[in-house]
Amino acid sequence: MSPVVPENAAGGGETDMSPASGDTEELLSVRDLVVGFATGREYVDAVRGVSFQIGRGQVVAIVGESGSGKSVTARSLVGLAGDGAGVRAEELAFDGLDLRQVRGRRWRALRGRRIGFVLQDALGSLDPLRRVGAEVAEPLREHRIVPAGETGAEVVRLLGSAGVPLPESRARQYSHEMSGGLRQRALIASALAARPDLLIADEPTTALDATVQRQVLRLLRDRADNGTAILLISHDLGVVAEIADHVYVMKDGRFVENGPARMVLRTPSHPYTRILVAAALGQGRGPARGGDAAPAGPDPDPGRVVLRADGLVKRYRLPGRGAFTAVDEVSVEVRAGETLGIVGESGSGKTTVGRLLLGLVAPDAGRVEVNGRLWNELRGPERRTARRRVQMIYQHPLASFDPRYTARQLLEEPLRAERVPGAERARRVAELLEHVGLGDEVLRRRARELSGGQRQRLAIARALAPRPDVIICDEPVSALDASIQAQVLDVLADVQERLGVAYVFISHDLGVIRRISHEVVVMKDGRVVESGDIRKVFEAPEHQYTKALLDAVPRLHGAGPAGAQAILNPR
Amino acid sequence: MAGVLKAPAAEAVAAGPPRRRTGPARLVLVRVAASAAVLWGAVTATFCLLQVMPGGTADVLLARSAVTPEVRDRIIAEYRLDDPLAAQYLAYLGRIARGEFGDSYVLRRPVWDAIGSQLPHTLLLVLATLLVTLVASVLLAVVSAHRRRWVRSSFSAAESLVVALPPFWLGLLLLTVFSFNLHWFPAIGSSSLSGLVLPTAALAAGPVAVMTGVLRDGLLRALEEPFVVTARSRGIGELALRLRHVLRHALLPATTLLGWIAGSLIGGAVIIEIVFSRQGIGRMVLFAVENKDMPVVIAIVLLTAAVFVLVNIAVDILVWMIDPRTREAGS
Numbered sequence: 001m002s003p004v005v006p007e008n009a010a011g012g013g014e015t016d017m018s019p020a021s022g023d024t025e026e027l028l029s030v031r032d033l034v035v036g037f038a039t040g041r042e043y044v045d046a047v048r049g050v051s052f053q054i055g056r057g058q059v060v061a062i063v064g065e066s067g068s069g070k071s072v073t074a075r076s077l078v079g080l081a082g083d084g085a086g087v088r089a090e091e092l093a094f095d096g097l098d099l100r101q102v103r104g105r106r107w108r109a110l111r112g113r114r115i116g117f118v119l120q121d122a123l124g125s126l127d128p129l130r131r132v133g134a135e136v137a138e139p140l141r142e143h144r145i146v147p148a149g150e151t152g153a154e155v156v157r158l159l160g161s162a163g164v165p166l167p168e169s170r171a172r173q174y175s176h177e178m179s180g181g182l183r184q185r186a187l188i189a190s191a192l193a194a195r196p197d198l199l200i201a202d203e204p205t206t207a208l209d210a211t212v213q214r215q216v217l218r219l220l221r222d223r224a225d226n227g228t229a230i231l232l233i234s235h236d237l238g239v240v241a242e243i244a245d246h247v248y249v250m251k252d253g254r255f256v257e258n259g260p261a262r263m264v265l266r267t268p269s270h271p272y273t274r275i276l277v278a279a280a281l282g283q284g285r286g287p288a289r290g291g292d293a294a295p296a297g298p299d300p301d302p303g304r305v306v307l308r309a310d311g312l313v314k315r316y317r318l319p320g321r322g323a324f325t326a327v328d329e330v331s332v333e334v335r336a337g338e339t340l341g342i343v344g345e346s347g348s349g350k351t352t353v354g355r356l357l358l359g360l361v362a363p364d365a366g367r368v369e370v371n372g373r374l375w376n377e378l379r380g381p382e383r384r385t386a387r388r389r390v391q392m393i394y395q396h397p398l399a400s401f402d403p404r405y406t407a408r409q410l411l412e413e414p415l416r417a418e419r420v421p422g423a424e425r426a427r428r429v430a431e432l433l434e435h436v437g438l439g440d441e442v443l444r445r446r447a448r449e450l451s452g453g454q455r456q457r458l459a460i461a462r463a464l465a466p467r468p469d470v471i472i473c474d475e476p477v478s479a480l481d482a483s484i485q486a487q488v489l490d491v492l493a494d495v496q497e498r499l500g501v502a503y504v505f506i507s508h509d510l511g512v513i514r515r516i517s518h519e520v521v522v523m524k525d526g527r528v529v530e531s532g533d534i535r536k537v538f539e540a541p542e543h544q545y546t547k548a549l550l551d552a553v554p555r556l557h558g559a560g561p562a563g564a565q566a567i568l569n570p571r
Numbered sequence: 572m573a574g575v576l577k578a579p580a581a582e583a584v585a586a587g588p589p590r591r592r593t594g595p596a597r598l599v600l601v602r603v604a605a606s607a608a609v610l611w612g613a614v615t616a617t618f619c620l621l622q623v624m625p626g627g628t629a630d631v632l633l634a635r636s637a638v639t640p641e642v643r644d645r646i647i648a649e650y651r652l653d654d655p656l657a658a659q660y661l662a663y664l665g666r667i668a669r670g671e672f673g674d675s676y677v678l679r680r681p682v683w684d685a686i687g688s689q690l691p692h693t694l695l696l697v698l699a700t701l702l703v704t705l706v707a708s709v710l711l712a713v714v715s716a717h718r719r720r721w722v723r724s725s726f727s728a729a730e731s732l733v734v735a736l737p738p739f740w741l742g743l744l745l746l747t748v749f750s751f752n753l754h755w756f757p758a759i760g761s762s763s764l765s766g767l768v769l770p771t772a773a774l775a776a777g778p779v780a781v782m783t784g785v786l787r788d789g790l791l792r793a794l795e796e797p798f799v800v801t802a803r804s805r806g807i808g809e810l811a812l813r814l815r816h817v818l819r820h821a822l823l824p825a826t827t828l829l830g831w832i833a834g835s836l837i838g839g840a841v842i843i844e845i846v847f848s849r850q851g852i853g854r855m856v857l858f859a860v861e862n863k864d865m866p867v868v869i870a871i872v873l874l875t876a877a878v879f880v881l882v883n884i885a886v887d888i889l890v891w892m893i894d895p896r897t898r899e900a901g902s
Contacts, residue, residue, distance in 0.1 A: 075800075078804055107806075112804060117805075124796055124797045124798050125797045127802065128798070129816075129819045129893065130819075191805075194806075
C-alpha cells in the first residue's frame with residue numbers, strides 16, 4: 001500500500017484547489033444524482049443525492065467502501081448503470097450537454113469519444129478472445145479517430161504512451177498473456193484512445209502491487225496535467241491522495257465529506273473518513289485480545305476443549321521420488337468461545353492444518369478430536385453429524401457459493417440438511433442475518449450481486465447455520481478492503497461473544513491475527529515454532545522466526561499520526 | 572475414401588516425437604494419432620461382425636447372390652478365408668488400409684463405385700443442413716438474446732416444440748404444404764437445387780432449435796462479463812457488441828455441439844432421403860441392410876466413423892481458432 005504523505009496530496013502548491021473556486025471551467029456538473037435499482041418488487045436507492053463538479057485538468061476522486069454507490073455513480077455518467085437502473089438528477093451536465101436527455105445512439109457518440117471509462121481489471125475487462133491491439137483499436141475504429149490505415153500505428157503509440165513496454169509485440173498478445181499491470185495499462189490506453197475530455201477510472205489500481213500502482217497513478221496524473229478531466233473511483237484513500245485534487249468520501253449512497261485531498265487527509269471531520277484515513281495509514285487494528293480476557297459466550301462450560309489435535313503429520317508425495325512434509329508434529333487445542341490464531345507465511349502448512357482439523361484430509365500420524373470424538377473413528381451418519389460441529393470460512397466466499405443460489409437458499413441449505421421444518425427455517429435464517437449484521441434485503445440476491453464484505457458476512461452466517469462449535473477461518477479477510485476487514489473482524493468477534501463459538505483463524509497477516517486471537521500458533525515449514533497467549537507472543541517473542549515476522553511488519557511498530565490510534569480504539 | 576482411411580495411420584507413424592510444442596500442426600498430429608485408434612477399432616468391429624454372422628464369411632459377403640464358383644474362389648483367395656483367423660484379420664486390415672472394399676454382389680459393382688455415385692448427394696444435403704443450422708441458429712440466437720423475458724421464453728418454447736417433432740413427420744408436413752398444396756418445391760428427386768430446400772429444412776429443424784438454445788445461453792452469459800461493460804463504454808452498438816465480442820464466446824460450447832450434430836446427420840439423412848425419395852447413402856444403407864449386403868454395410872460403417880473423426884478434428888481446430896486460451900493448454 002502506498003504511504004500517504006499529505007503534503008504531496010494536492011499536487012504541491014498552496015493554492016486552493018477546490019473545484020468550486022478558481023477559473024477552472026466545469027466540464028462535468030452533477031447535482032442531486034439519485035440512482036435506484038428495481039430488485040424483485042423492491043426499489044433500492046444505491047446513490048442518494050450526490051453533487052460534484054469536475055473541471056478540465058482536474059483529478060476528482062470518490063472514495064468509499066464496496067457497496068457505497070461509487071461505481072454506480074461513475075457508470076451513471078456514461079449511461080451504463082445497468083438494466084433496471086433509474087437515474088434521476090437535478091442537473092447532469094457534461095460540457096453543456098444535458099446527459100439526462102441522452103438516449104441510445106447519442107450515448108454511443110459520447111462513450112469512448114468524449115468520456116473514457118477504465119474498469120478495474122477484474123480478470124476480464126478486456127475481451128479474452130481478442131488481441132489486446134484489437135481492443136485498443138476499437139474506439140479508434142468506432143469513432144473514426146484516425147484513418148483506417150493508421151490504426152495499427154496509433155495503437156502502438158497509445159500502448160507506448162500508457163507505459164506498455166514493447167508495444168508492437170504486446171499489441172499482438174491476448175490479455176491472458178499479460179501481467180495485471182500491463183492489462184490495466186492496456187485498458188487505460190483503450191479508454192484514452194479517442195482522446196476523451198473526461199476519463200473515469202473505477203478502481204484502476206486495485207489488483208496491482210505498490211510499484212505498478214504508482215506508475216499507473218502517475219500516468220493518470222500526467223493525463224490530467226495535459227488537460228483531461230479525471231474522475232477516480234477507489235476504496236483506498238491512500239491511492240487517491242497521491243493524485244487527486246479534490247476528494248469526495250462516499251458512504252451508503254451519500255457524500256459524507258468532501259474537500260481538497262490534503263484537507264480531507266489531514267483533518268478528517270466525519271468518523272467514517274477517519275476510518276478510511278487510518279486504514280490508508282495501516283493502523284486499522286484494535287487492541288489485542290488474550291491476557292486475562294475470559295473466553296466469550298454463553299457456553300455453560302467455558303474453557304471446554306472443543307477441538308484438539310495431537311502430533312499431526314501430513315506428507316505429500318512429490319512427483320518423482322521423495323516426499324514433502326507439509327505438517328510436522330503439530331498439536332493444538334481450541335476451547336469454546338476462544339480464537340486460536342495460526343500465523344505463518346505462505347507454504348508454512350497452516351492451510352493443511354486447517355484441512356486436517358476439518359477432517360477433509362486424513363493425517364499420516366496424529367489424531368484430531370472433535371468434542372472428544374476422533375475424526376477417524378467416525379463413519380457414515382455419525383461423521384456427517386460431526387461435520388456440522390466444525391465449519392469453514394474461505395478467503396474467496398464467491399468460489400464457495402453456488403452461483404445459482406440466492407442468499408436465502410445458501411442459508412437454508414445447511415438447515416434443510418438438518419431437517420429443520422419450514423417455519424423454523426425462516427426464523428433461523430432471520431436470526432443468522434441478524435448475527436452477522438445483514439438486512440433481509442440480501443436474501444433475494446445471488447452471491448455475485450453482493451459486495452465483498454456482504455459476501456463474507458454471508459459466509460459467516462452460513463458457517464453458523466448448523467450451530468457449530470468451531471469455525472475454521474482460512475484467510476477470511478485477506479481479500480477485503482482494509483476498512484471492511486475491520487468490520488468483518490468485528491462481526492466475527494461479536495458472534496463469538498454472543499454464541500460462544502470457537503475459531504481457528506488462519507492468516508499471514510499479523511495485525512489481523514493480533515486483533516482477533518486469544519492464543520496464537522506461529523508456523524514455519526510445517527512446524528510450530530512458538531505458541532501461547534497472543535499478548536505474550538507478540539510482546540515478548542521468544543523464537544527468532546517470530547521476532548523476524550514481527551519486525552517485517554512496520555505498521556505494528558511504526559507510529560502513525562497520534563490521532564489515528566486514538567480514533568480507532570474507541571472500544 | 573482410401574485417402575481418408577490411409578492418411579491417419581501413415582501420418583501417425585511419420586509424426587514420431589513432435590518437434591513443435593504448440594500450433595495447429597501438433598494439435599492435428601495428436602488428434603490424428605487418436606483418430607487412427609478410433610478407426611482401427613471400427614475396422615476391427617466390422618471384422619468381428621463378419622465372423623459372428625451366421626454362415627461362412629464367403630456366403631456372408633456374397634449375400635446369397637448367385638455367382639460362379641470362380642468368383643467364390645476369388646473371394647476366398649482375396650480375403651484369405653482358408654487361413655487361420657489371425658491371418659484373415661491382418662489381410663482384412665491390409666485391404667481396408669489400401670482402400671479395397673471389394674465388390675457388392677447384390678449391386679454387382681465395386682463397393683467404392685456404388686458409394687462414390689451416392690456420396691455427393693448425401694454430402695450436399697449434410698453440408699447444406701450444417702450451413703443452414705449455423706446461419707439460422709446464430710441469427711435466431713442474436714435476435715432472441717433479448718433482455719425481455721417474454722421474448723426469450725417464447726423462443727425457447729418454440730425450440731422445445733421443434734425438437735420434439737420427429738424429422739420424418741416434419742418432412743411429410745413440409746411436403747404436403749409446400750409441394751402438394753403450394754407447388755413451390757418439387758416433392759421428389761435430388762437433381763435440382765430447389766429439390767434440396769425441403770429436405771434441408773426437415774433435417775436442419777432439430778439441430779437449429781438445439782443450437783439456438785445453446786448459443787442464446789452462451790450469449791446471455793457472455794453479456795454479463797466485465798469486458799462487455801468495457802466494450803459498451805467505448806461507444807460500440809449493441810449489434811456490434813454481440814457480433815464482435817459476445818458471439819465468439821457463445822460459439823465455444825456451440826462448436827462442440829455442432830461437431831456432434833454434423834456426425835449424426837449421416838444417420839439422420841437416411842430417413843429424410845427415403846421421405847423425399849432422394850438419391851444418397853441413406854437409401855443405400857437401407858437397401859444394403861435389407862439385403863444383408865455386407866461389403867456395402869461395412870464400407871458405410873467405416874465411412875461414418877471416418878466422418879466422425881474428421882469432424883472432431885475440425886471442431887478442435889475451430890475451438891483452437893476461437894479461443895486463444897486453449898492454445899497453451901494443448902502443450
